[in-house]
Amino acid sequence: MFVLPNPDYRRHPKFAFPDESSEASREADGLSLFLPAFTRSYESWLKVGYPDYGSDTPSGQPVLDEIQRDGVALLTVPAELKARMADATAATFAGIEESIRAFAGRPKFRHMNVMFERSEHGPLYKVVNQALDAIGVYEVARGYLRTPVKIRKLFAQVNNQDETARRYGPIDDDGLPALKTDYWHIDSDVWPCLKVLIYMSEVGPEQGPMRYVPGTHKVLTSFELIARKTNDTLKLPVPLFVSLPDAFRVHALFGPYLNGDEPEALAMLSKERVLCGPGKDVVLFDNNGVHRGGFVRSGSRHIIQCLFEPA
Ligand SMILES: O=C(O)CCC(=O)C(=O)O
Ligand SMILES: [Fe+2]
Helix, strand or coil: CCCCCCCCCCCCHHHCCCCCCCHHHHHHHHHHHHHHHHHHHHHHHHHHCCCCCCCCCCCCCHHHHHHHHHCEEEECCCHHHHHHHHHHHHHHHHHHHHHHHHCCCCCCHHHHEEEECCCCCHHHHHHHHHHHHHCCHHHHHHHHHCCCEEEEEEEEEEEEHHHHHHHHCCCCCCCCCCCCCCCCECCCCCCCCEEEEEECCCCCCCECCEEECCCHHHCCCHHHHHHHHHHHHHCCCHHHHHHCCHHHCCCCECHHHCCCCCHHHHHHHHHCEEECCCCCCEEEEECCCCEECCCECCCEEEEEEEEEEEC
């Protein structure tokens, strides 16, 4: 079983700040913001709780077993549907490539990840829906989440060699930046915890495939899970975040603040799975497990990211 490593935020240079107010007053200010948000989020968590790690589907989908055990599975979109998705997305991906090229500094996430408006991209929503249905994603989601889901939003994301280098520096032979734990995170949304990425370009080890640490989707207590997500959404000023009591000073995005040599980090690194393979173009995952992706060493990676909501 894994324990998620927790960075020493109080000593990390990125969290340094001028020491003006007293520790006690910062702690009180931090708590007065953190606790109401934590309570709200915990209440919504209590309505849903953990997914069902033991359910079955009517047709006995092996993918559900994989999600329950590992938190992640690789699937394949039927070729005819994939071709229709490619037609419906080519212009958007080309536009993002262009805006990354035109951007002088380090591109931000929002430069690379753009929503497909449903009003403009109705046919894309339709074909993605058809594909997810055909490969059993909805059936698996119903078993895992105990309730049916549908697409909430689709996003286009581009990662390429150029922006990766600008953001992370060189990528090594294992597909990792200098800080081996960089970008490790769990997601901040409380529900539903399933998400899909569809590779729209050829993605091999060099094109920044998604990476996931199997089994980590089940390790966090409800308390820690919600505390991490609360801080990710709340974005407290640094002096308040670092002054929170230990149990609340945890974050959904933790990889960038580790050293990379913590024993828990090394254990997770040795188990991390790189999600690509011949013909595989769909990553279905529980976003409460530790994951990351987009460290492109050569070329580009184009993905459609699918978010869900109750059907
Ligand atoms: O870029 C990636 O592969 C990671 C994507 C991710 O973190 C997410 O969709 O939640
Ligand atoms: Fe994520």
